[in-house]
Amino acid sequence: MQDADEQHDLSDDSDYAAAKHQGSGMGVLSESVEAGGFDENDAFEVVYSKENVAIHPSQHIGERISGQLRVRKQRSSLFLRWVPYIHIHHEADYARNLSKSSTLAKDIQLYVINDLPFRCIRCIHRYIPPLAWQYIIIVLSSGLAYPPLYFYNGGIREFLATLKQHLLVVRSADNVNVFLVNDLQDPLQRSLSSLDLPRAVPNSRASSVKSPTAAFAFDEPQTSGRAKTNGTSGASEFAEQQAVKSHDPAFEISLQVLEKFSLITKFACETTSSIFHERQNQNCPSFEKISGENSSSKVLKSDKMLEPSHPLQFDNSLIHIGEPRQHPLDSRELATFFDSEGRVNDSLALRKRIFYGGIEPNARKEVWKFLLGYYLYDSTYAEREYLDSVKKSEYDCLKSQWQSISTAQVRRFTKFRERKGLIEKDVVRTDRSFSFYEGDENPHVKLLHDILLTYSFYNFDLGYCQGMSDLLSPIFFVIEDECESFWCFVALMERLGPNFNRDQSGMHSQLFALSKLVELLDRPLHDYFGQADCLNYYYCFRWILIQFKREFEFKNVMRLWEVLWTHYLSEHFHLYICVTILKKHRRTIITERMDFDTLVKFINDLSGKIDVDEIVREAEGLCLYAGEKGAACIPPGTPPSLPSDIASDFYPDNGDL
Amino acid sequence: MASRRRMLLKVIILGDSGVGKTSLMNQYVNKKFSNQYKATIGADFLTKEIQVEDRLFTLQMLILPFLQIWDTAGQERFQSLGVAFYRGADCCVLVYDVNVVKSFDNLNNWREEFLIQASPSDPENFPFVVLGNKIDVDGGNSRVVSEKKAKAWCASKGNIPYFETSAKEGINVEAAFECIAKNALKNEPEEEIYLPDTVDMAGSSRLQSSSSGCEC
Numbered sequence: 001m002q003d004a005d006e007q008h009d010l011s012d013d014s015d016y017a018a019a020k021h022q023g024s025g026m027g028v029l030s031e032s033v034e035a036g037g038f039d040e041n042d043a044f045e046v047v048y049s050k051e052n053v054a055i056h057p058s059q060h061i062g063e064r065i066s067g068q069l070r071v072r073k074q075r076s077s078l079f080l081r082w083v084p085y086i087h088i089h090h091e092a093d094y095a096r097n098l099s100k101s102s103t104l105a106k107d108i109q110l111y112v113i114n115d116l117p118f119r120c121i122r123c124i125h126r127y128i129p130p131l132a133w134q135y136i137i138i139v140l141s142s143g144l145a146y147p148p149l150y151f152y153n154g155g156i157r158e159f160l161a162t163l164k165q166h167l168l169v170v171r172s173a174d175n176v177n178v179f180l181v182n183d184l185q186d187p188l189q190r191s192l193s194s195l196d197l198p199r200a201v202p203n204s205r206a207s208s209v210k211s212p213t214a215a216f217a218f219d220e221p222q223t224s225g226r227a228k229t230n231g232t233s234g235a236s237e238f239a240e241q242q243a244v245k246s247h248d249p250a251f252e253i254s255l256q257v258l259e260k261f262s263l264i265t266k267f268a269c270e271t272t273s274s275i276f277h278e279r280q281n282q283n284c285p286s287f288e289k290i291s292g293e294n295s296s297s298k299v300l301k302s303d304k305m306l307e308p309s310h311p312l313q314f315d316n317s318l319i320h321i322g323e324p325r326q327h328p329l330d331s332r333e334l335a336t337f338f339d340s341e342g343r344v345n346d347s348l349a350l351r352k353r354i355f356y357g358g359i360e361p362n363a364r365k366e367v368w369k370f371l372l373g374y375y376l377y378d379s380t381y382a383e384r385e386y387l388d389s390v391k392k393s394e395y396d397c398l399k400s401q402w403q404s405i406s407t408a409q410v411r412r413f414t415k416f417r418e419r420k421g422l423i424e425k426d427v428v429r430t431d432r433s434f435s436f437y438e439g440d441e442n443p444h445v446k447l448l449h450d451i452l453l454t455y456s457f458y459n460f461d462l463g464y465c466q467g468m469s470d471l472l473s474p475i476f477f478v479i480e481d482e483c484e485s486f487w488c489f490v491a492l493m494e495r496l497g498p499n500f501n502r503d504q505s506g507m508h509s510q511l512f513a514l515s516k517l518v519e520l521l522d523r524p525l526h527d528y529f530g531q532a533d534c535l536n537y538y539y540c541f542r543w544i545l546i547q548f549k550r551e552f553e554f555k556n557v558m559r560l561w562e563v564l565w566t567h568y569l570s571e572h573f574h575l576y577i578c579v580t581i582l583k584k585h586r587r588t589i590i591t592e593r594m595d596f597d598t599l600v601k602f603i604n605d606l607s608g609k610i611d612v613d614e615i616v617r618e619a620e621g622l623c624l625y626a627g628e629k630g631a632a633c634i635p636p637g638t639p640p641s642l643p644s645d646i647a648s649d650f651y652p653d654n655g656d657l
Numbered sequence: 658m659a660s661r662r663r664m665l666l667k668v669i670i671l672g673d674s675g676v677g678k679t680s681l682m683n684q685y686v687n688k689k690f691s692n693q694y695k696a697t698i699g700a701d702f703l704t705k706e707i708q709v710e711d712r713l714f715t716l717q718m719l720i721l722p723f724l725q726i727w728d729t730a731g732q733e734r735f736q737s738l739g740v741a742f743y744r745g746a747d748c749c750v751l752v753y754d755v756n757v758v759k760s761f762d763n764l765n766n767w768r769e770e771f772l773i774q775a776s777p778s779d780p781e782n783f784p785f786v787v788l789g790n791k792i793d794v795d796g797g798n799s800r801v802v803s804e805k806k807a808k809a810w811c812a813s814k815g816n817i818p819y820f821e822t823s824a825k826e827g828i829n830v831e832a833a834f835e836c837i838a839k840n841a842l843k844n845e846p847e848e849e850i851y852l853p854d855t856v857d858m859a860g861s862s863r864l865q866s867s868s869s870g871c872e873c
């Protein structure tokens with residue numbers, strides 16, 4: 001369902017620029033736009049034709065699908081067409097091929113470029129490796145790209161020259177191998193329409209999430225005008241589902257094709273985002289006016305153009321990427337966030353800074369108190385000093401409550417004995433291989449115990465639950481002071497306490513939201529989980545219960561937590577992390593047809609194998625893409641939301657996105 | 658074709674927190690004991706390839722401690738975690754600490770909890786194995802549950818095999834898991850056991866006779 005919607009959105013997007021022109025009365029639409037796609041029955045002219053243009057569906061250079069590339073002109077519009085030979089010459093054999101090696105034939109079908117209107121193309125990249133075949137990559141205005149087309153008989157120059165005769169083709173100012181394609185008459189308008197939309201960049205990323213299906217969506221508009229098929233639900237996805245159901249041997253291969261599409265799209269995403277990029281990033285291109293006759297048109301300037309030796313070498317599991325991680329916030333930079341009295345006036349800027357870079361270890365102690373909510377951002381130095389002293393005596397009072405229970409009393413106080421016993425058993429099993437807690441009779445272990453037992457008196461109803469020692473351990477390591485660690489832990493438990501509710505409601509609402517997010521962001525995986533009876537997401541239990549504490553090394557846990565605690569893009573960023581990790585392994589999960597038990601083990605065994613920076617970056621991209629649809633998957637009040645939270649800054653200024 | 662499932666034996670290990678479930682499993686699989694195991698959150702899961710009566714199996718061992726935090730009794734709002742995890746179990750191991758009387762008293766709860774959630778087709782005959790762990794502590798001086806008492810309980814529940822173990826010293830661990838594997842195998846319905854054409858029937862009958870005794 002969701003996917004079908006997505007696709008409509010995406011296919012609409014390809015027409016977006018044109019539609020916008022129409023709407024704003026620019027009057028520059030060609031008839032063909034109005035008429036829709038290419039019409040076989042109408043007159044056309046072949047303006048370019050090249051044999052032996054091939055794609056490589058995999059990294060094996062031997063595996064290649066050759067075909068014919070044509071540019072056809074109908075009325076005033078140009079259409080690109082690439083058709084593999086098997087499709088042209090072996091129509092008769094086709095059925096036989098299908099049954100014999102259905103996988104291959106079907107796969108080849110997927111690559112066909114079916115009279116793509118040039119108005120959907122944003123740019124063409126030309127690659128001329130010195131010792132290999134030349135190829136081009138066609139990037140659509142959505143940011144999606146087709147697989148590289150290798151010109152085995154040469155002819156790229158001729159191809160581009162032909163285009164120039166019929167279209168406005170502008171060479172990128174800084175990269176001679178990037179050609180911006182533009183078949184609208186007003187280049188300025190065209191550039192703006194594809195560049196200045198606030199959604200432009202998120203969209204190009206967005207599309208890449210859906211890469212396999214979305215890539216096909218572009219083939220659809222031309223055909224769907226005549227035969228509006230339900231195939232919009234995504235040829236690939238359909239293939240995938242079917243295959244899973246029927247144990248089709250084609251299954252694995254079609255998955256591979258999907259992966260290829262996603263990696264190609266990822267490549268395209270990087271390529272395009274290196275052209276159409278987040279402006280604030282230094283490495284990234286900026287827009288610049290070029291002088292001369294074209295002075296009115298904006299042209300892209302790229303400082304660093306991506307030049308992969310082979311585009312298929314990109315990691316195929318990455319579908320989505322956010323901003324590059326920044327260096328961590330250090331004390332000196334931190335100081336700039338405080339005014340003379342010690343207030344953090346722009347807490348959003350601080351949280352944003354931390355979200356993208358984390359905090360240097362020596363600055364953590366100060367910042368965590370704010371992130372966790374023990375200190376208020378708008379408090380002054382003096383106010384915080386006062387708070388510390390009040391909280392100190394409050395802590396001492398709480399602690400003395402259990403300290404004053406005599407041994408005789410303890411004997412008649414089962415609840416206390418059990419609770420204390422549980423804590424004792426757990427603190428000696430908490431991070432003991434980490435130097436701070438290492439060794440016999442380690443005083444820090446004793447203090448963990450004291451803080452937890454005091455907490456169980458502070459919140460007697462919740463008490464102590466397994467997992468709490470894991471949550472406290474990094475806090476105590478960073479904050480060092482017993483009393484302040486306690487209050488920071490209290491603040492954290494304001495949010496995470498529901499994770500430990502006896503009725504499981506806190507965990508269940510998060511698992512529910514997670515399943516909704518996967519449904520939105522990875523429908524095929526969701527469907528697979530449905531078939532495999534794995535929709536309860538219990539295998540992600542530990543991730544959520546203790547915020548990935550067991551999945552990363554100690555120092556990376558701290559990094560991840562401070563990112564989560566900023567609540568910068570979402571209070572539920574941890575759920576996007578879950579989705580990202582699952583997505584990364586979707587291929588293994590689906591091809592190996594993991595059942596529930598296998599999945600539990602598989603997910604458990606990922607512990608220690610996840611790269612924290614990479615996962616945060618991808619989750620950021622995913623979260624931005626999901627946007628409000630993502631937020632709508634998460635019911636209000638789902639932990640770690642505060643009960644009466646004002647959700648005003650979930651989506652902070654999008655200005656720089 | 659033999660399905661993959663038949664070659665898997667799924668064992669659920671239950672018991673109070675801290676009785677040594679994770680330690681026992683690691684002693685059995687990795688032949689070592691560490692003081693640095695973490696408390697189990699979610700589920701611990703280990704597998705081991707084993708041979709029983711000349712046949713190879715994968716023993717899947719699943720520890721689920723969180724149920725003790727959230728006993729789901731009366732909470733019918735959600736599908737219980739247990740239902741999802743216990744599904745398809747071939748044997749259930751109940752562990753207690755011989756030095757902690759409460760952990761022994763809880764065996765009954767654990768057993769019932771399992772039977773309710775897993776709802777095996779033949780609950781009367783579903784294979785359980787009981788382990789009394791940490792017999793090494795204080796040279797046995799801090800022990801509060803006697804072997805006699807434990808065996809009496811096991812006998813009352815349909816002759817559950819009983820072992821006294823030390824995960825720390827590696828005492829009786831191998832023997833206990835051997836029995837666990839055999840009992841898990843016993844649970845497989847006869848017709849579901851995959852027998853290649855060449856298997857002699859003597860093999861399977863040997864299995865039958867030895868598993869019922871189990872020397873436990």
Ligand SMILES: Nc1nc2c(ncn2[C@@H]2O[C@H](COP(=O)(O)OP(=O)(O)OP(=O)(O)O)[C@@H](O)[C@H]2O)c(=O)[nH]1
Nearest residue numbers: 674675676677678679680696697722791823824825
């Ligand atoms: N002396 C002794 N100590 C043991 C033995 N087995 C486990 N322990 C210790 O008992 C504590 C708990 O052991 P675990 O194996 O973590 O217990 P568990 O049953 O898995 O506990 P949860 O994960 O909380 O359910 C640890 O400190 C172990 O080192 C044993 O046979 N002898």
Ligand SMILES: [Mg+2]
Nearest residue numbers: 678679696697
């Ligand atoms: Mg354990």
